[in-house]
Amino acid sequence: MTFAALQRELDERAAQGLLRQRRTLDTPQTPHIVVDGKPYLAFSSNDYLGLANHPQLIAALQQGAAAWGVGAGAAHLVNGHFTPHHQLEQSLAAFVGKPAALLFSTGYMANLGVVQALVGKDDTVFADKLNHASLNDAMLLSRANVQRYRHGDMAQLDNLLAKKQSGRKLVITDAVFSMDGDIAPLPELLALCEKHDAWLLVDDAHSFGVLGKQGRGSLSHFGLKSPRIILMGTLGKAAGVSGAFVAAEQVVIDTLVNQARSYVYTTATPPALSVVLLASLQLIEQGDTSRTHLQRLVALLRKGLSDLPWQLMPSDTAIQPLLIGDNKQALTLSEGLRERGIWVGAIRPPTVPHGTARLRITLSAAHTEADVQRLIEALHALAC
Numbered sequence: 001m002t003f004a005a006l007q008r009e010l011d012e013r014a015a016q017g018l019l020r021q022r023r024t025l026d027t028p029q030t031p032h033i034v035v036d037g038k039p040y041l042a043f044s045s046n047d048y049l050g051l052a053n054h055p056q057l058i059a060a061l062q063q064g065a066a067a068w069g070v071g072a073g074a075a076h077l078v079n080g081h082f083t084p085h086h087q088l089e090q091s092l093a094a095f096v097g098k099p100a101a102l103l104f105s106t107g108y109m110a111n112l113g114v115v116q117a118l119v120g121k122d123d124t125v126f127a128d129k130l131n132h133a134s135l136n137d138a139m140l141l142s143r144a145n146v147q148r149y150r151h152g153d154m155a156q157l158d159n160l161l162a163k164k165q166s167g168r169k170l171v172i173t174d175a176v177f178s179m180d181g182d183i184a185p186l187p188e189l190l191a192l193c194e195k196h197d198a199w200l201l202v203d204d205a206h207s208f209g210v211l212g213k214q215g216r217g218s219l220s221h222f223g224l225k226s227p228r229i230i231l232m233g234t235l236g237k238a239a240g241v242s243g244a245f246v247a248a249e250q251v252v253i254d255t256l257v258n259q260a261r262s263y264v265y266t267t268a269t270p271p272a273l274s275v276v277l278l279a280s281l282q283l284i285e286q287g288d289t290s291r292t293h294l295q296r297l298v299a300l301l302r303k304g305l306s307d308l309p310w311q312l313m314p315s316d317t318a319i320q321p322l323l324i325g326d327n328k329q330a331l332t333l334s335e336g337l338r339e340r341g342i343w344v345g346a347i348r349p350p351t352v353p354h355g356t357a358r359l360r361i362t363l364s365a366a367h368t369e370a371d372v373q374r375l376i377e378a379l380h381a382l383a384c
């Protein structure tokens, strides 16, 4: 038993400024959190609409538990598929404009399940280099051939797709890149998929609830409608709860029910969560005021940080990363903010490429303009 080797690896990480540690929140997820007994103004959650602690959703969870208990007790294919799950799937499909949808326990599992169910060793997956880790893991697990294209490089993707003559082709991409905040060129991606007869898997983790008409996500944002597109949306970010869904043609959903191992071999989420998510979906649909406020905060932040020695990365979304470069400098800045009572995470490799450590600032409709102003002032103070 050589635990000493594990310790050496951890020490090595620490020396490179790469050790990860958890902090414990003593309060619910809102912009004002208490961590280890100290209050902070936080800019690091993905709770973009401020729904994670919404009173109507808390009430819905209580009602859901009273009506359906706390556990599903079995996998969906055994006897763990409940009426609220079913209603939520139908509502989600209609909301994003697809014929059918399927719930998964997490976005990570949804991505693993879809890719593994749709492609295998005779097939090829084409992936943007900055895709989320779950998509990267999914393509490895699927055993398909993997072709990664430079971030947003449509010419390279076109070439790679043209070279593949046999097997299925699946292009996979984040819609909003999770660590960069930029939006994938989905119309161009779809055009290439049409040209080369490929499927397109779009990961809407950071767009569902935020982008598009009434928060319907990236497809609505671009006005895209195609049976080729398979949409994966997560329900633990803007939706404020937990879980994920895949929306697609009925035949794709039926295939997932039969083949997606991360769907088949796991206990269904508590039906009470689907009750909450149905309520959350209504709040998302009615949330134009929140989305407009969020856009205003994005503009305010970008204007306020335009003269710092570090650059905000090009992004119009709620994810506003400040590029620092060096791991330790990113950590030092994050700690400097913390001393000023502000919580922003330092994102380092391997989550982002080497030399691109950053402060990942995320905004939420629950922030006020004064909150954003406080962050702007603190970063200016640290820049001197």
Ligand SMILES: *Cc1c(COP(=O)(O)O)cnc(C)c1O
Pocket: 105, 106, 107, 108, 109, 111, 132, 134, 174, 178, 203, 205, 206, 234, 235, 236, 243, 244
């Ligand atoms: C968060 C995230 C996921 C995983 O979703 P979970 O529900 O948290 O497991 C998948 N893809 C992207 C792009 C994400 O940001």
